[in-house]
Amino acid sequence: MATVRLVQLKALLLRRGGTASPPPPRALFIGPNRGIRAFSSTMSPPSKAVVYEEHGPPDTVCKLKELPPVPIKDDDVCVKMLAAPINPSDINRIQGVYPVRPPVPAIGGYEGVGEVHSVGSAVTGLGPGDWVIPSPPSSGTWQTYAVKEQSVWHKIDKRTPMEYAATITVNPLTALRMLEDFVDLKSGDAVVQNGATSIVGQCIIQLARVRGIRSINVIRDRAGSDEVKEKLKKLGADEVFTEGQLEVKNVKSLLADIAEPALGFNCVGGNAASLVLKFLKQGGTMVTYGGMSKKPITVSTSSFIFKDLSLRGFWLQKWLTSDKAEECRDMIDYLLSLTSSGELRYDMELVPFNQFTSALDKALGKLGSQPKQVIKF
Amino acid sequence: MATVRLVQLKALLLRRGGTASPPPPRALFIGPNRGIRAFSSTMSPPSKAVVYEEHGPPDTVCKLKELPPVPIKDDDVCVKMLAAPINPSDINRIQGVYPVRPPVPAIGGYEGVGEVHSVGSAVTGLGPGDWVIPSPPSSGTWQTYAVKEQSVWHKIDKRTPMEYAATITVNPLTALRMLEDFVDLKSGDAVVQNGATSIVGQCIIQLARVRGIRSINVIRDRAGSDEVKEKLKKLGADEVFTEGQLEVKNVKSLLADIAEPALGFNCVGGNAASLVLKFLKQGGTMVTYGGMSKKPITVSTSSFIFKDLSLRGFWLQKWLTSDKAEECRDMIDYLLSLTSSGELRYDMELVPFNQFTSALDKALGKLGSQPKQVIKF
Secondary structure, eight states, X not given: OHHHHHHHHHHXXXXXXXXXXXXXXXXXXXXXXXXXXXSOOOBOOOEXXXXXXXXXXXXXXXXXXXXXXXXXXXXXXXXXXXXXXXXXXXHHXXXXXXXXXXXXXEEOOSOOEEEXXXXXXXXXXXXXXXXXXXXXXXXXXXXXXXXXEGGGXXXXXXXXXXXXXXXXXXXXIHHHHHHHHSSOOOTTOEEEXXXXXXXXXXXXXXXXXXXXXXXXXXXXXXXXXXXXXXXXXXXXXXXXXXXXXXXXXXXXXXXXXXXXXXXXXXXXXXXXXXXXXHHOOTTOEEEEOOOTTOOOEEEOHHHHHTSOOEEEEOOHHHHHTSGGGXXXXXXXXXXXXXXXXXXXXXXXXXXXXXXXXXXXXXXXXXXXXXXXEEEEO | OHHHHHHHHHHHHHHHHSBOOOOOGGGGGOOSSTTOOSSOOOBOOOEEEEEESSOSOHHHHEEEEEEOOOBOOTTEXXXXXXXXXXXXXXXXXXXXXXXXXXXXXXXXXXXXXXXXXXXXXXXXXXXXXXXXXXXXXXXXOSBSEEEEEGGGEEEEOTXXXXXXXXXXXXXXXXXXXXXXXXXXXXXXXXXXXXXXXXXXXXXXHHHHHHTTOEEEEXXXXXXXXXXXXXXXXXXXXXXXXXXXXXXXXXXXXXXXXXXXXXXXXXXXXXXHHHHHHHHOOXXXXXXXXXXXXXXXXXXXXXXXXXXXXXXXXXXXXXXXXXXXXXXXXXXXXXXXXXXHHTXXXXXXXXXXXXXXXXXXXXXXXXXXXXXXXXXXX
């Protein structure tokens, strides 16, 4: 009996924050039978959710579960999720290799967009039909109905394309912050990046262009690189080179009228990181935000002493817990406005929730390079 | 005739700044014969100097030359050099591998101490017998008589031990600036460094101690490491480890009551740099100022993203040309006071000028590890 109650309790809590956090006192009175409870309150619909009860390979530990209704407290908002992406960091969280290891059982997903289904009695400023995103993002977006306190939800313009609303924080906000937080760039300045085809990379190109900042982009050598170059240039990339093209003595000789970049971005590591360093001007900064090649970054002593380079890192999750994060919602609105105007775009594939397993396989890279998988509930 | 005059002109100019810079108009009238000149002015004594006419191996290209007297202009101070060190950067300048390549012919040396021999008619505040150092340092200290404008010279306390006065800028000022310029340290904080036996390393230990900052020091594994540890601890090192001792899973478990360091210094590269990174706390900074192992610095992606480390570099010569350098002389006085009080010390070997060749061999590492070579004129 005690076991059944604990399991159900965890499941119910899962519905709230997405992870089994310490239960609020009231929850202790919620019995296994939905009819028996200490307080009368509106209940959410049941929720279909991607749950993992232990850390491990996502395609093994993730299960689709039907979760029972939970009470909607005075401050709560029940949101019918519309769409949520599968980001690499979601996968790392499930694998248990992310520095912040969510307690299990947990519901997957960290960002997404939904429509308000019902609200608690103390909720103001949000009502049924509103579109909302969790902002800052929070765990548990891979489910049909999420119940979280009203402070979690940020109301957005319903005219926003759904797949952009679902994905606006983790990648585009990373790109925006990295362009703002390290070097004071002016119109006419330039940045350099590797992994330019990643969503963050595509956002950097476009957000830079909006500010009149030029971009030098490095991509992998592989079949179809000419088409990739063409595509990135359409987004606003000023120069796009394959790594192979940069096997020259002086990479800067390849830049015609573009200023030497003071800021570079690295999400690959290994040789691709060294190429970013080569492009940087004296006193420049390289910001690492990913390591797709799984190779470390190697830097010569003279790069530090004589070229005065600085190497830094960026992690959105840490930024979101800093003081600066108060401005987060304004930035999200700015980014969403750019998606509405067509100034910010990137490839995504909307996949119905009942095909979650195949979307996860694509996100895990089992089918080669694929567009960002966004679950449509 | 023209050739003779050009050669002599260069030699005479050498006497001023140590390198053949554009000649002042008056110098054009100085003929090969000391008795024939356009202006009557006080002349310096002839100078015995270490001259290199081309870049290359210092033990091949450095020649001891007798340079003829030069006029002491109104603003000039003629200084009888007392002592000057052979620093690794002096060697790199002669080799032509330094980023700032002095025009040749040039006189070696970049710092040193001397006694004022005679002054030009417009010189105030300096007179014969005063002890002076070039501050900021400047080329051409490896000679018996140096003539430079009065603004070059900084008068110091004559009670300063000569060998410390000769060496106070290049190494101790580097240590001081690196402790000040990157992280705001408070008493009780800690720093970590490799290459702790270098002079900069020894200065970091002692300057940290003066401020109540604790130091964690990494040295090479080699015979006599116990004596080295003992010696560094006498200087004030809180912990000294050989690289081999740090082949453990969690280096921080080796620190008893010392705070995790927010600042680290690297003058070695390779594994020794990785060890400094391992000791650093979340958000810490490693400053590279040398690369004794000739190996690059290798850093994991997660060190940047999740541990939020920053990697920077320091080069004194660049700092000396910055705005901050105005405070340079105050810092030098502070450092010299510490040498007088015995709070700052390091090993040196004073070598008579006529044994320059053997001092150079030692500085080049031909005789294994040797104390800093300081030429006594």
